[in-house]
Amino acid sequence: IDDQGALGVKIADPEKFKVAARTFAKALLDHPVSGQGLPTYGTNVLVNILNEAGGLPTQNFKVGQFAGADKISGETMNEIITARGGKVKHGCHAGCIIQCSQVYNDKDGKYLTSGFEYETIWGLGADCCIDNLDDIAMADSIMDDIGIDSIETAVTFGVAMEAGILPWGDSKELLRILAEEIGKGTPLGRILGGGAGSVGKAYGVTRVPVVKNQAIPAYDPRSVKGIGITYATSTMGADHTAGYTITTNILNVGGHIDPLKKDGQVELSRNLQIATAAVDSTGMCIFVAFPALDIPECLPALIDMINARFGISLTGDDVTNLGKHILKVERQFNIEAGFNKSHDRLPEFFSTETVAPHNAIWDFSDAEIDEFWNF
Numbered sequence: 001i002d003d004q005g006a007l008g009v010k011i012a013d014p015e016k017f018k019v020a021a022r023t024f025a026k027a028l029l030d031h032p033v034s035g036q037g038l039p040t041y042g043t044n045v046l047v048n049i050l051n052e053a054g055g056l057p058t059q060n061f062k063v064g065q066f067a068g069a070d071k072i073s074g075e076t077m078n079e080i081i082t083a084r085g086g087k088v089k090h091g092c093h094a095g096c097i098i099q100c101s102q103v104y105n106d107k108d109g110k111y112l113t114s115g116f117e118y119e120t121i122w123g124l125g126a127d128c129c130i131d132n133l134d135d136i137a138m139a140d141s142i143m144d145d146i147g148i149d150s151i152e153t154a155v156t157f158g159v160a161m162e163a164g165i166l167p168w169g170d171s172k173e174l175l176r177i178l179a180e181e182i183g184k185g186t187p188l189g190r191i192l193g194g195g196a197g198s199v200g201k202a203y204g205v206t207r208v209p210v211v212k213n214q215a216i217p218a219y220d221p222r223s224v225k226g227i228g229i230t231y232a233t234s235t236m237g238a239d240h241t242a243g244y245t246i247t248t249n250i251l252n253v254g255g256h257i258d259p260l261k262k263d264g265q266v267e268l269s270r271n272l273q274i275a276t277a278a279v280d281s282t283g284m285c286i287f288v289a290f291p292a293l294d295i296p297e298c299l300p301a302l303i304d305m306i307n308a309r310f311g312i313s314l315t316g317d318d319v320t321n322l323g324k325h326i327l328k329v330e331r332q333f334n335i336e337a338g339f340n341k342s343h344d345r346l347p348e349f350f351s352t353e354t355v356a357p358h359n360a361i362w363d364f365s366d367a368e369i370d371e372f373w374n375f
């Protein structure tokens with residue numbers, strides 16, 4: 001809201017925009033993930049789902065299931081928030097109608113954190129073997145105050161536990177290190193604040209889950225193989241949102257592709273990365289992808305909104321070509337910055353260690369991964 005008298009956004013065809021926006025909003029609310037799952041449990045709905053699928057990386061990616069999953073799950077979080085008078089759903093901006101954020105209060109009913117995401121809870125929880133949701137919420141709040149990324153930092157702590165800097169599951173020591181070492185910029189804090197790759201180098205750890213030096217988030221690439229292709233090939237490093245194959249591998253959104261088999265994963269990741277690059281450039285939240293993949297009217301309505309806003313006539317093909325163009329420009333940027341095919345690879349331990357319960361392994365050849373860029 002601007003109280004300085006700005007003119008506001010000009011819409012070339014307000015009536016067409018209104019009709020398209022109504023169709024788009026209805027699709028978001030009608031889809032079970034964006035209309036029910038996310039506003040009820042937040043993104044943390046995924047703890048139990050990934051645990052059941054054997055894809056919840058635990059103890060720095062040693063196994064795919066966590067004994068304490070129920071204690072940190074979206075269902076438990078919903079009960080705690082409700083009992084303490086928080087908000088189970090909340091929009092991170094005024095126009096959001098999905099509202100996957102929430103307000104999480106402490107035991108005294110005072111605000112502790114919000115936007116309490118699955119990937120943060122997984123990282124500090126399963127990956128560090130911590131099953132105390134209040135301590136994880138406190139860590140989330142401290143990370144927000146310091147201004148450090150809650151996925152990179154959570155994975156960093158998993159590597160730090162592997163290095164013996166603190167014991168597995170020691171949430172109190174983790175909170176101390178966050179506030180007293182990273183928050184104050186001590187020598188140890190600077191090594192940890194530099195991310196998972198930084199800790200791996202300083203302490204000689206070889207099991208370091210990073211691609212292009214960015215921490216691998218909350219989905220084991222051996223047992224959810226499509227997301228492994230996204231981690232390997234994304235121009236930004238291991239970014240799950242760049243091509244979120246959890247949709248089709250795990251949630252059966254946009255069809256189903258077996259997460260444990262290699263078939264179809266490169267195409268799935270490529271198609272999602274192209275679509276995501278285009279949708280990201282509109283400023284839309286990534287969670288519109290769920291209805292866009294399942295409800296036929298959703299994506300055309302988004303394109304109609306853009307056309308009505310600017311008075312242009314983009315087609316579906318134009319949007320796909322936009323996504324392809326963005327990915328190619330980003331890749332060219334990386335090549336000129338010194339990256340090459342050898343950086344589109346997962347860390348070696350994913351190819352040498354199987355992950356329970358499926359005993360899955362990362363078995364894509366270099367040539368199969370490189371096929372991604374063939375478009």
Ligand code: SF4
Pocket residue numbers: 090091092093096097098099100101285286287
């Ligand atoms: S805009 Fe997206 S991330 Fe933010 S609350 Fe809404 S659904 Fe969640």
